Amino acid sequence: MTMDDLIRADRVHGSLYTDPAIFAVELERIWYRTWVYVGHTSEIPEPDDYVLKSIGPQAVIMTRDRQGDIHLLLNRCSHRANLVCDVEHGNASAFRCPYHGWTFGNTGRLLGRPFNSGYDRSVAKENLGLARVPRVASIHGFVFGSLAVEGPSLAEHLGAAAETFDRLAQLSPEGEIELTTGWVKHKVEANWKMVLENETDGYHPQFVHASIFSVTDSGIGDLYDEKSATIARDLGGGHTELDLRPEFRRLDRPMGWCGTTEDRVPGYVSHLRARHGERAASILIDGSPHVMVFPNLFIAEIELLVIQPVSVNETVQHVTALQFKGAPDLNERMLRQTVGSVGPAGLLLADDSEMYARNQRGVQARAPEWLFLGRGLHRERRDADGHTIGDATDEVPQRAIWRHYRALMERS
Amino acid sequence: MTSRGEIEQFVYREARLADEHQYDAWEALWTDDAIYWVPAGSDDPDRHMSIIYDNRSRIAVRVMQLKTGKRHAQRPPSSVRRVVSNVELLADDGDDLVVGANFVAVESRDRGTVIWAGRYEYRLRRQAGALRMVRKTVTLVDRDRPLPNLAFLI
Numbered sequence: 001m002t003m004d005d006l007i008r009a010d011r012v013h014g015s016l017y018t019d020p021a022i023f024a025v026e027l028e029r030i031w032y033r034t035w036v037y038v039g040h041t042s043e044i045p046e047p048d049d050y051v052l053k054s055i056g057p058q059a060v061i062m063t064r065d066r067q068g069d070i071h072l073l074l075n076r077c078s079h080r081a082n083l084v085c086d087v088e089h090g091n092a093s094a095f096r097c098p099y100h101g102w103t104f105g106n107t108g109r110l111l112g113r114p115f116n117s118g119y120d121r122s123v124a125k126e127n128l129g130l131a132r133v134p135r136v137a138s139i140h141g142f143v144f145g146s147l148a149v150e151g152p153s154l155a156e157h158l159g160a161a162a163e164t165f166d167r168l169a170q171l172s173p174e175g176e177i178e179l180t181t182g183w184v185k186h187k188v189e190a191n192w193k194m195v196l197e198n199e200t201d202g203y204h205p206q207f208v209h210a211s212i213f214s215v216t217d218s219g220i221g222d223l224y225d226e227k228s229a230t231i232a233r234d235l236g237g238g239h240t241e242l243d244l245r246p247e248f249r250r251l252d253r254p255m256g257w258c259g260t261t262e263d264r265v266p267g268y269v270s271h272l273r274a275r276h277g278e279r280a281a282s283i284l285i286d287g288s289p290h291v292m293v294f295p296n297l298f299i300a301e302i303e304l305l306v307i308q309p310v311s312v313n314e315t316v317q318h319v320t321a322l323q324f325k326g327a328p329d330l331n332e333r334m335l336r337q338t339v340g341s342v343g344p345a346g347l348l349l350a351d352d353s354e355m356y357a358r359n360q361r362g363v364q365a366r367a368p369e370w371l372f373l374g375r376g377l378h379r380e381r382r383d384a385d386g387h388t389i390g391d392a393t394d395e396v397p398q399r400a401i402w403r404h405y406r407a408l409m410e411r412s
Numbered sequence: 413m414t415s416r417g418e419i420e421q422f423v424y425r426e427a428r429l430a431d432e433h434q435y436d437a438w439e440a441l442w443t444d445d446a447i448y449w450v451p452a453g454s455d456d457p458d459r460h461m462s463i464i465y466d467n468r469s470r471i472a473v474r475v476m477q478l479k480t481g482k483r484h485a486q487r488p489p490s491s492v493r494r495v496v497s498n499v500e501l502l503a504d505d506g507d508d509l510v511v512g513a514n515f516v517a518v519e520s521r522d523r524g525t526v527i528w529a530g531r532y533e534y535r536l537r538r539q540a541g542a543l544r545m546v547r548k549t550v551t552l553v554d555r556d557r558p559l560p561n562l563a564f565l566i
Contacts, residue, residue: 182460212477335461339461339463339465
């Protein structure tokens, strides 16, 4: 598929958000090919635990077998295609299809078919397991799956974005991230790329979130002010970042990234100092990343958002609070702040979602056909690592997303 | 002893003030130690995600945000009407009353019409002669499914 008529250096065509035929190609070339974030190992801590997840519209069961290995299985009986699992999470060594009683192990292997004499020996059980996501890999417990048998490794896919997970892990007093607070599912009537592009958009907060900034002293708005030292960065591979560290260092406020101060989370701060020694001071100032891992994992300082495309004009955002092992006082705070900010009633995210839905309605208008993404193009520059960067409010991340999107869509 | 009539009057009034976006009057119904809770999938708000879990100060922030007129998710405010029914006094320990009810709310916005339904549970306390809400829990029938924006006062 050629994108010449749809994607230019500083603009994209509106049909990319509305055309069902393009959505169908996106599923095949992006969602069912590249590495997609699925779940975290802390969601299935014990042997035989499982949880229902997704890769785009595909339902996936993430299981941990008795040996502790993680499997991603498609939720479809190999017999007559019934859903084999309809419970959100649980503990089971096997899944029994309710239709004709076929039973599968949590590795996907077919264990049994009732009234087996109805099958002759040519129908080998070995070939009738649940379909498996062929490639599964993880980093710091974040499990990714690729429905392509071959392709770049997860490390190659993540590239410079891999360091994001190291930054997260070093904020944990025990070096481990836990996603144990469950998920809120927030539905929005918009194309998934409206959501994707907004996660590292530093231009919108002053406008979309003016209502909450004006009644609280959160300070979040100032991070994306025109005068902010925050950097918008293209990490390569469609991964993008709003790097708040320069602004946090200028403000010199430990724990500012979490909207608090050291004296309010003394247990956390002392544990982190014990782990990192002198380095703890800078870790506490630099804080947590604001990184969008293409195509669906948004690490937003204290919370995670997972983008799930459902159809060309419907997307579900799955949201949970980040939790650090060994940090109960900070974890409680991160949960409270996340619940306040995100989801259908969130003081921040409900307004973002209103924008997505309005965008989707607006882009139905016939003219001017294109969306302009040229902000900051004239002042793009390179950082020491060779990444393209811009000011906090520049559209460097959006251009980076579309460049990678185009490469994936044009690959045969 | 609080009469059934007084309890129903309170519940219906709270619903009407929320429907009509009478934010100040609605906020005045809460006690200082209030909790406004809309659970998601789990029943443990201290350990798991909720859709809303507001203490009294966050209720105030939510109302202040709505009153700016720039809360985009309520600009313009949703047109809402709800029916509260099956009002039942569940407990009365002399200080607090626990009242249960079912509700159906129809919300109309540009994006379409959404039907919200579920269970209300109120903890009410008499203060300076009038009933006040110490706690309101809103358990939606579809709380563990993907939900659209819920930015009006439910």
